[in-house]
Amino acid sequence: MARDDTSLDQETFDRVLAEEVAKGADRRVAEGRARAAALRAARAKSGEGPAATPATAPAAGDGGAPQPAAAPAAAAPAAAAPSTAAPAGGAAPAAVGVAAPAAAVAATLTAPERQAPAPTGNVPEPKRGAPEKHRLLALVPPEGIQRVEREQGDRINVWPHLLIEEFVAMMLVLGALTIFSTFVNAPLRELANPNLTPNPSKAPWYFLGLQELLRYFHPMVAGVLFAPTLVLLALAVAPFVDRNPSTKPGDRKIAITLFTMLLMFGAVLTIIGSFFRGTGYNWVWPWAQGVFFEL
Amino acid sequence: MAKLKLPTPGEALDRVRDTEVWRSIFRPGSIFRRGYRDTSRDRALATMNNVLYHLHPVKMKRHGLKLTYTFCLGGLSFFLFILLTITGIYLMFFYRPAAELGSAAAYTDMQNIRTSVFFGDLVRNLHRWGAHLMVFSVTLHMARVFYTGSYKPPREFNWVVGVLLLFLTLGLSFTGYLLPWDQLAVWAVTVGTSLAGYSPLIAKQANFLLLGGVIVGPDTLLRWYVLHVLALPFVLVIFLSVHFWRIRKDGGISGPL
Numbered sequence: 001m002a003r004d005d006t007s008l009d010q011e012t013f014d015r016v017l018a019e020e021v022a023k024g025a026d027r028r029v030a031e032g033r034a035r036a037a038a039l040r041a042a043r044a045k046s047g048e049g050p051a052a053t054p055a056t057a058p059a060a061g062d063g064g065a066p067q068p069a070a071a072p073a074a075a076a077p078a079a080a081a082p083s084t085a086a087p088a089g090g091a092a093p094a095a096v097g098v099a100a101p102a103a104a105v106a107a108t109l110t111a112p113e114r115q116a117p118a119p120t121g122n123v124p125e126p127k128r129g130a131p132e133k134h135r136l137l138a139l140v141p142p143e144g145i146q147r148v149e150r151e152q153g154d155r156i157n158v159w160p161h162l163l164i165e166e167f168v169a170m171m172l173v174l175g176a177l178t179i180f181s182t183f184v185n186a187p188l189r190e191l192a193n194p195n196l197t198p199n200p201s202k203a204p205w206y207f208l209g210l211q212e213l214l215r216y217f218h219p220m221v222a223g224v225l226f227a228p229t230l231v232l233l234a235l236a237v238a239p240f241v242d243r244n245p246s247t248k249p250g251d252r253k254i255a256i257t258l259f260t261m262l263l264m265f266g267a268v269l270t271i272i273g274s275f276f277r278g279t280g281y282n283w284v285w286p287w288a289q290g291v292f293f294e295l
Numbered sequence: 296m297a298k299l300k301l302p303t304p305g306e307a308l309d310r311v312r313d314t315e316v317w318r319s320i321f322r323p324g325s326i327f328r329r330g331y332r333d334t335s336r337d338r339a340l341a342t343m344n345n346v347l348y349h350l351h352p353v354k355m356k357r358h359g360l361k362l363t364y365t366f367c368l369g370g371l372s373f374f375l376f377i378l379l380t381i382t383g384i385y386l387m388f389f390y391r392p393a394a395e396l397g398s399a400a401a402y403t404d405m406q407n408i409r410t411s412v413f414f415g416d417l418v419r420n421l422h423r424w425g426a427h428l429m430v431f432s433v434t435l436h437m438a439r440v441f442y443t444g445s446y447k448p449p450r451e452f453n454w455v456v457g458v459l460l461l462f463l464t465l466g467l468s469f470t471g472y473l474l475p476w477d478q479l480a481v482w483a484v485t486v487g488t489s490l491a492g493y494s495p496l497i498a499k500q501a502n503f504l505l506l507g508g509v510i511v512g513p514d515t516l517l518r519w520y521v522l523h524v525l526a527l528p529f530v531l532v533i534f535l536s537v538h539f540w541r542i543r544k545d546g547g548i549s550g551p552l
Contacts, residue, residue, distance in 0.1 A: 157338040181420035192481035203487040239451035247444030
């Protein structure tokens with residue numbers, strides 16, 4: 001029977017939820033416990049047998065050999081116990097060995113939170129001359145596990161929430177672009193002629209800031225040292241230079257100011273190069289002499 | 296005589312969706328499969344069992360939906376890249392990167408695309424305007440990422456990859472600019488590459504490498520065509536994959552502020 005098909009016992013759910021909330025448990029924890037209790041109740045009702053308390057069964061056996069057939073639910077852990085003890089040799093000493101952690105478990109069980117026993121650090125050595133076998137059981141020390149600490153937070157399913165938002169954004173852009181492309185043709189001038197330089201000659205718009213910069217600085221400064229290399233490098237190393245861990249705008253006034261200055265600097269230069277430069281790359285006013293700009 | 300009973304459209308659709316072929320195509324959790332229920336489980340499966348949606352995690356922070364945080368700029372840049380790939384492939388069918396003196400096939404092909412190719416003009420317009428828009432949206436995306444402080448640890452490296460992607464986007468746009476082989480293209484590229492010609496020491500070599508000669512000529516066209524349709528997209532896709540992969544490995548979208 002699949003998990004989803006088991007219905008919850010609503011009565012138990014409500015009762016346990018109220019109890020847990022009254023105890024002061026976190027809402028999420030309370031709901032989880034209530035759901036578990038309701039599921040157990042529903043299974044018990046439908047006659048599946050109480051598979052609810054296997055964890056406490058070995059501890060109840062006082063660490064000794066568990067009585068067989070005490071309860072059907074205890075049968076499985078009982079079968080497991082001797083098999084884990086076998087490498088240590090003999091069932092009787094093993095039972096003693098198991099007793100200590102079991103007692104510890106029993107002690108911790110009285111506490112509200114369950115807890116694994118502390119690692120002993122004893123890694124069993126294989127017996128001399130024992131046949132080499134692959135076992136699907138491995139001892140993983142706690143420090144060997146990469147712990148992913150992620151806050152629960154308020155998380156939603158990507159489908160449908162994000163995917164629908166992305167789809168709408170995509171369709172809007174596609175629609176706008178198609179309409180624009182239907183009515184506005186991309187430029188195609190006459191065949192290239194290496195002997196006829198158009199006046200003015202301008203680079204594509206995203207390089208016009210650079211071209212504008214060349215009007216003011218020596219080419220060495222504007223062409224290579226300054227714009228492409230320096231700006232791209234500065235951007236690339238920004239996360240390693242900016243050691244401020246905060247993302248709040250109020251804490252990052254310097255970073256935001258510098259970046260805004262860079263953006264504005266680029267935008268102003270690009271706009272000047274695009275619209276305020278005419279024949280001979282001389283200054284023009286676009287509303288008076290017209291626009292010398294093509295995309 | 297028994298009356299022949301036609302299935303209603305709904306029943307017919309259900310029958311199709313019950314066929315083995317249909318169920319072999321749409322994996323469990325697909326919204327096209329019969330029995331999709333709007334449960335948390337099926338919503339998760341819808342993301343997991345689809346190769347495209349698989350780019351996304353199953354669950355995300357609710358604040359990531361906020362339009363005024365991302366403005367969808369990264370996603371739209373990616374969408375424009377897809378659109379440019381599709382329109383670009385269509386244009387490649389009708390374009391030869393040849394520019395011999397006197398008979399520049401590239402230019403006549405451009406004219407044919409505008410006049411005789413089925414939807415050629417529209418596709419070319421989409422390609423050109425989309426390219427300009429992509430340069431713009433990538434720049435804005437970078438600004439957004441900066442203003443939200445999303446380049447901070449653990450996302451430093453992804454920011455560096457992003458800077459590279461901006462550089463590659465500019466490169467793609469610039470190499471594509473030459474392909475029409477008209478006065479605008481050739482002289483814009485002449486001016487643009489002359490900016491690179493100001494490099495100290497290696498100016499001449501850099502320019503020669505870029506142009507495949509001393510001026511913008513037929514060799515430049517072939518060189519930039521290969522860069523535009525093959526080399527740069529290839530590199531861009533690699534870094535794009537790293538970019539997307541790192542978003543998830545670095546813990547999804549940043550924030551909230």
